[in-house]
Amino acid sequence: MSNWSSKERYILRIKRTKKDDVISSDLIYFANSKKTMKLDILAFGAHPDDIEISVGGTIISEVRQGKKVGLIDLTRGELGTRGTPDIRDLEAMNAAKLMGVHVRENLGLADGLFELNNENKFKVIDAIRRYQPDIVITNAPHDRHPDHGRGAALVVEAAFLAGLYKLQAPGVHSEPWRPKVVYQYMQFVLHTPDFVYDISEVVDDKIACIKAHISQFYNPESLEPQTLIASEHFLNNIKYRASEFGIQAGFSYGEPFMVKRLPGVKSLSALW
Ligand SMILES: [Zn+2]
Numbered sequence: 001m002s003n004w005s006s007k008e009r010y011i012l013r014i015k016r017t018k019k020d021d022v023i024s025s026d027l028i029y030f031a032n033s034k035k036t037m038k039l040d041i042l043a044f045g046a047h048p049d050d051i052e053i054s055v056g057g058t059i060i061s062e063v064r065q066g067k068k069v070g071l072i073d074l075t076r077g078e079l080g081t082r083g084t085p086d087i088r089d090l091e092a093m094n095a096a097k098l099m100g101v102h103v104r105e106n107l108g109l110a111d112g113l114f115e116l117n118n119e120n121k122f123k124v125i126d127a128i129r130r131y132q133p134d135i136v137i138t139n140a141p142h143d144r145h146p147d148h149g150r151g152a153a154l155v156v157e158a159a160f161l162a163g164l165y166k167l168q169a170p171g172v173h174s175e176p177w178r179p180k181v182v183y184q185y186m187q188f189v190l191h192t193p194d195f196v197y198d199i200s201e202v203v204d205d206k207i208a209c210i211k212a213h214i215s216q217f218y219n220p221e222s223l224e225p226q227t228l229i230a231s232e233h234f235l236n237n238i239k240y241r242a243s244e245f246g247i248q249a250g251f252s253y254g255e256p257f258m259v260k261r262l263p264g265v266k267s268l269s270a271l272w
Helices: 006-017 050-064 085-099 118-131 146-161 203-211 232-248
Strands: 041-045 069-075 103-109 135-138 181-185 195-198 254-259
Touching: 041 050, 041 118, 041 146, 050 069, 050 085, 050 135, 050 195, 050 203, 050 254, 069 085, 069 118, 069 146, 085 103, 085 203, 103 118, 118 146, 135 146, 146 181, 195 232, 203 232, 232 254
Parallel strands: 041 069, 041 135, 069 103, 135 181
Antiparallel strands: 181 254, 195 254
């Protein structure tokens, strides 16, 4: 236990003593725990609320269909105007519990400043190899926040490199693994999607997961500075946008995705 960081001990102490904050034994939060398990889906976000905003409904639906799903946040969002890294860690864990995912980790890259360098690629490669996902989900190719596009580039590159068996480095899980596909979600800037995922049944659960990030979103009681995403309009816009993409695909609410590889189907009935 002596090699744990003080941050890990802090999180684990909360896990034991605060009944409302009990996290499942499967839920860990710091990358140096080096957990290994086979997942169906591994979703990445540059910041601790990106996944909830963009694909919270998809994640909830997939978990309810029995898929094993993990989340990886690249940074702790320490440059965010509201909240602190400690508060955001707890909010991310609470959101993970609501979504029912099997694991959530934070790679601890530098918010706003992380680079597309080998050190960071190795961290993402290690995570992909440890969790062996068939599907990787990540940020949009470019977006309002520059971390989103850079984070996506890091994950897309790492998803390929993770399959190269000769790529070995200290601290990186040695067994190669390449996901079958990488899907990219849409967060702020509008893109043309390649498909839309039906979240009609879970749209309110998605909003609840977003609201678990109490420090970040609309809260009339908050004394922190006003930000674009903390406005009531931003929260409403998430639902409007899900409605807009949903109706284009014949659903009440939907989440749009982009695909790097040409999508293929084995039955025309698989597309609606
Ligand atoms: Zn973000």
